[in-house]
Amino acid sequence: MTNERFKDQVAIITGGADGLGLHIATRLTHEGARVWIVDRDQELGTAAAERIGCEFEPVDVADEVSVTSTFEKINATAGRLDVMVNCAGIVGPNGVKIEDVPLSGFEQVQAVNVRGSFLTCREAIKHMTPNDYGRVLLVASIAGKEGNAGMVCYSTSKAGVIGMVKSAGKEYAETGITVNGLAPAVIQTALVDNMEPEQVKYMTDKIPMKRCGTLDELASMACWIVSPEASFNTGFTFDLSGGRAVY
Numbered sequence: 096m097t098n099e100r101f102k103d104q105v106a107i108i109t110g111g112a113d114g115l116g117l118h119i120a121t122r123l124t125h126e127g128a129r130v131w132i133v134d135r136d137q138e139l140g141t142a143a144a145e146r147i148g149c150e151f152e153p154v155d156v157a158d159e160v161s162v163t164s165t166f167e168k169i170n171a172t173a174g175r176l177d178v179m180v181n182c183a184g185i186v187g188p189n190g191v192k193i194e195d196v197p198l199s200g201f202e203q204v205q206a207v208n209v210r211g212s213f214l215t216c217r218e219a220i221k222h223m224t225p226n227d228y229g230r231v232l233l234v235a236s237i238a239g240k241e242g243n244a245g246m247v248c249y250s251t252s253k254a255g256v257i258g259m260v261k262s263a264g265k266e267y268a269e270t271g272i273t274v275n276g277l278a279p280a281v282i283q284t285a286l287v288d289n290m291e292p293e294q295v296k297y298m299t300d301k302i303p304m305k306r307c308g309t310l311d312e313l314a315s316m317a318c319w320i321v322s323p324e325a326s327f328n329t330g331f332t333f334d335l336s337g338g339r340a341v342y
């Protein structure tokens with residue numbers, strides 16, 4: 096699909112080297128945006144950017160200096176920032192109950208998923224404020240709304256992201272900047288491929304539509320949320336769960 100919905104806009108997609116982020120980056124590029132994939136995987140990121148015709152910067156979203164300096168560099172190069180989608184995320188320990196979860200695993204998941212959301216959201220808003228326009232989208236998860244047994248680290252982190260969206264959305268509600276979240280159920284990516292099979296079955300069995308979501312369904316919704324059309328929505332975490340969460 097090619098159209099001009101994002102013509103003259105600049106977008107940063109974290110975690111854009113693979114999975115959901117890559118699909119969103121591809122769609123935004125086709126629809127006219129100048130896109131930067133930022134990802135900690137340099138090899139995948141460089142190859143993806145070349146393939147879809149966008150730019151790449153290596154970033155660890157859990158690292159304040161890495162996020163701050165890269166967002167500054169992109170803003171200085173492009174002269175503006177309109178869209179920031181934070182897709183970088185990890186699952187961490189899964190298929191285990193809380194009593195068997197090491198603290199290091201818990202902390203690592205919070206560092207990437209919560210601190211990463213905080214840093215990327217904060218820096219994006221700083222660069223959107225001068226134009227009084229922006230669309231921030233933080234990818235959360237159904238696990239943050241419902242709580243998945245066997246995934247306490249991940250569910251905790253994504254509930255944190257949903258809280259961040261509610262709070263930051265309200266803080267900027269009187270500006271041209273919106274902050275929203277997206278809570279997918281299961282979409283087949285490397286993240287899911289690397290999970291315990293029993294854990295994946297637990298999650299997919301709970302989807303009333305009895306199937307996984309597709310990358311196209313995900314990208315369609317995400318791109319609408321970050322488009323100028325979505326002007327009366329902020330602080331909300333949209334559902335993409337085949338009926339599992341109806342709120």
Ligand SMILES: NC(=O)c1ccc[n+]([C@@H]2O[C@H](COP(=O)([O-])OP(=O)(O)OC[C@H]3O[C@@H](n4cnc5c(N)ncnc54)[C@H](O)[C@@H]3O)[C@@H](O)[C@H]2O)c1
Binds near residue numbers: 154
């Ligand atoms: N796939 C699903 O079913 C699903 C469901 C709900 C939520 N999500 C969320 O969607 C987001 C994307 O998931 P995905 O399935 O595309 O995963 P993925 O593993 O396919 O891709 C994630 C990307 O993030 C990058 N990344 C990881 N840690 C990073 C870090 N610290 N700094 C920078 N980049 C980092 C990886 O290199 C990778 O390119 C995640 O936040 C995930 O929790 C996914």
